[in-house]
Amino acid sequence: MADTYLHGAYGHIDASIVKKTVTSETVPVYIGTAPVGLVRGYAGKDVVNNPVKITSLADAKAKVGYSQDFASYTLCEAIAAHFDNGGDGVGPIYVINVLDPAQHKKSPETEKTIAMAKGRASFTSDTIVLDTLKVKNEAGSTTYNEGTDYTVDYLYNATAQTVVISKVGDTIADGNIKVTYTEMDGSTVDSADVIGMASETGEYSGIAALRLVYQNLFVVPNLIAAPGWSQDKDVYAALVSAAQKINGHWDAMVVADLPVVDSSKQAVDTIAKAQDWKAKNGFDSERSIVCWPMAVDKSDRRFHLSSLVVAASQQIDQEHKGVPFESCSNKAVPVVKQFFGDNSKNRGFDQQTANSLNEHGITTVVGWAGEWVLWGSHTAAYAFDDPTMDARAIFATSMRMLMHITNGFQAEWSPEIDGPMTRALKDRIVNREQEKLDAYVTVGALIGKPKIYFEEAENPVSNLMNGDFRWDMQVTPTPPLKSATAYVSYTDEGFSAYFGGEA
Structure with a gap:
């Protein structure tokens, strides 16, 4: 249902639709x-x-x-x-x-004279700090007020980026005007x-x-x-x-x-x-x-x-x-x-x-x-x-998979930290992580039979008393097909096709 009562034919310019991401x-x-x-x-x-x-x-x-x-x-x-x-x-x-435009900037301020025609003036710049723009009369004796005397737009065009100044009211007459502004300087970074x-x-x-x-x-x-x-x-x-x-x-x-x-x-x-x-x-x-x-x-x-x-x-x-x-x-x-x-x-x-x-x-x-x-x-x-x-350092995907598994473990179980460490939770962690490892095998991210363990030898009572628990995983990331080589040998056996009545 419309937000307001409508009766008639209407047109509306909606938000732009950009290429999908x-x-x-x-x-x-x-x-x-x-x-x-x-x-x-x-x-x-x-x-x-x-x-x-x-x-x-x-x-x-x-x-x-x-x-x-x-x-x-x-x-x-x-x-x-x-x-x-x-x-x-x-x-x-x-x-x-x-x-930081307040720090990484050119000095002194840039000043230039541009022409106002039919209520508009423009110049190209991708270094301007727009918030520092000031518009004055040609002599520089009068500073105009943004919003009251003029507005500023910044246009991204295919070939140039343009600052557009449009006059408001009659304070600014057509003719030359002076603009000053600070410019960013990436070379100072x-x-x-x-x-x-x-x-x-x-x-x-x-x-x-x-x-x-x-x-x-x-x-x-x-x-x-x-x-x-x-x-x-x-x-x-x-x-x-x-x-x-x-x-x-x-x-x-x-x-x-x-x-x-x-x-x-x-x-x-x-x-x-x-x-x-x-x-x-x-x-x-x-x-x-x-x-x-x-x-x-x-x-x-x-x-x-x-x-x-x-x-x-x-x-x-x-x-x-x-x-x-x-x-x-x-x-x-x-x-x-x-x-x-x-x-x-x-x-x-x-x-x-x-x-x-x-x-x-x-x-x-x-x-x-x-x-x-x-x-x-x-x-x-x-x-x-x-x-x-x-x-593990041979392929970048191997390192990224190891990071993916450890990051995923931390993200999944961090909400449980400082909660009671019951045996049921220990088993739930083992079962859930094994389920994830098996799923990685199914999609081709791991090969073999990856396994998660909760070993008594890695969890001494002194650690458990302090609330420190450890799980060990053994995984084999799937290597890429870096090369594929076919060995083809010549044989003279094919010549037998000419003899023995074979079609």
Whole structure:
């Protein structure tokens, strides 16, 4: 029934319908910079050093702003990989923006003269802090009042982002007017801002603000990336450290990049250089996926592969109801070529050559079967010639499944903490967890006969008296089909078909 009495024919412009977004249990968290100054009232919306949930491109524009300048605003690359990639979006994602327009800004204020015609004036900018915009007469002697003398709109167009000033009433006449405003400066953000810190007074910034994801939003972060920053070895180390036991509980996989140009301005634009740089800089954690080089899409936008790996992983996980057992390797991504840096002469490499990256634990991207696909299913700890490597670190999906199981155990049974630990509860935990393990076998996430145990040897009376109980699980994550080889031999036996009257 209508809210009001209607009699007649009516028309109404309803809310926009954007490209659909698939929702996944995978929770990607990105740390970097966003143009939050493009959001009116950003200072009161807690979008600096605080996790923000993004569900679509329109949502991103409304909450943290958006720009095609991925170098200045690294979170926009992640937003594009998930929601502005020419197809259906996949999300939600969570972003932690470290760019503070009150701190990371150009000085002095920008001042320019623009023309007001037919009551409208406009100029393009993706660096403006909209809340600082002031409109004056051409001489600068009179400052007009927003809302009374003019209104401001910010338009996201295909080719430019435009500030539109529309006059209200007759105070502002057509002709030249002067505008002043503060501009954000992404180049003033450094790796220390991204690494961040947790203070004794309860303030968090950068990667340290990962602790606020579950605390504030009650989702478990399980994929962590900082495209544009993770090639810094200090940022990488901080990511790997922070992704272990977030809030004392949750484990996450880090997806990082090797540089195409390192911090000393040296090109890392060949496979040999990438292998050497990875080894020398310690990008070898089993809790990470490491990628190289970058890639370019049909619009000439440059993507770090970490963004593409996270987006593809979330899409695949969704197809398996959030269970992360299928690799994103050999899955198509919306790019058209590899990128090795502006001054590199490298024209790229094929799948076979890419295998020399994979055997050193580096995921890459290659052209194959008419499209571009991610290529490489190992963790950063993988080395083909290292017999001492822990078997669980061979494939990234193995590590992600182990994290999925431990995170799931904690999430399911945390409501029981501090309740009475009856024998019935002990048995219920065993039975429920075994049921989940068996279900993972059914869908292909585990193989064999995984088992959960409550062992007397692991639960001495002294522990039980203190309320400390332990369950042990033994599981085998399903490995990917990394290679398939058919051996075909020539035989002369077929010539017998010419003889003996056979048809």
